Amino acid sequence: MIRFIAAIDRKHGIAKQNVIPWHIPEDEALFDSETKKHGGHVLTGSVTFKVTYLGVPLADRHNYILTRATKPITGARVINDLATFLPEFDNKNLWISGGAGVFQSVLDLGYGDELLITHVDADFGCDRFFPSYEKDFKLAQQSEPREQNGFRFTYSKYVRK
Template sequence: MISMISAHDLNRVIGKDGEMPWHLPDDLKYFQKTTSGHSILMGRKTFESMNGPLKNRKNIVLTRNSDWSHEGAIVVSELEDGLKLLNEADEGFVIGGGEIYKMALAKADRLYITLIHEKFDGDTYFPDYSDDEWELISNVKGEKNEKNPYTYEYRIYERT
């Protein structure tokens, strides 16, 4: 099963200048818990924005740069090759960035979306997904507090 996991605001903003425009520690914990033990596919820029490969996951990096490599990462040059590696397990996750999400959405079976009820300035977006193609199967409100200052919810969609 190919899943995608992302947080986005009300306008589907996911990033600005290579970073997330918000800080939600509980969402980062949710991401870690949800993807741990699974394969994850990301673009090179997303990989480079992290401090190395994510632990307890098979890190697959999609890049056009045939000379690029990194210890702890499996490098692929075609989306289909990365998706094939994700499909080897029971569930694999596409984790970004914007271009990778856009290319992979048509192949995804499930979406894990943290919807942040705010509007942020951004330059990177999650692709549009509609109720015609996706059914909301779970919706859990996140806890707004000192460390997590926004209203947000964890949504899971399955392709209809």
């Protein structure tokens, strides 16, 4: 199963000028614990790997970095061809951790079974966006509204229609 995990604002924004414009420690902890589940295989785009993970692979997980570059990355497997990589997970589990380019590329290939989305209830004027998913996915679970650090948010799980 292929699961997306992301935090998005009211306009599907995920980052502004390469920074995620909210700081919600409990959501970061959720990302850490969820992506260790189901075998802990995580696909990440090269930009997110550089600017968000600061070039350090996620601990205790199998890291796959999507890029057109071929240079090896210590502690991660470099993926150049998404279309041959994704079928490796037909009978295994994979997390898609973003960013925008990777979310879009995976959906464009017709992959993605579940979306774990943290909806942050504000508009941060982002310049990177989570793809439109409403046509192909339906809400399966939703938490009560939560608040931390002055940010209001809800955890939602969507499944393919």
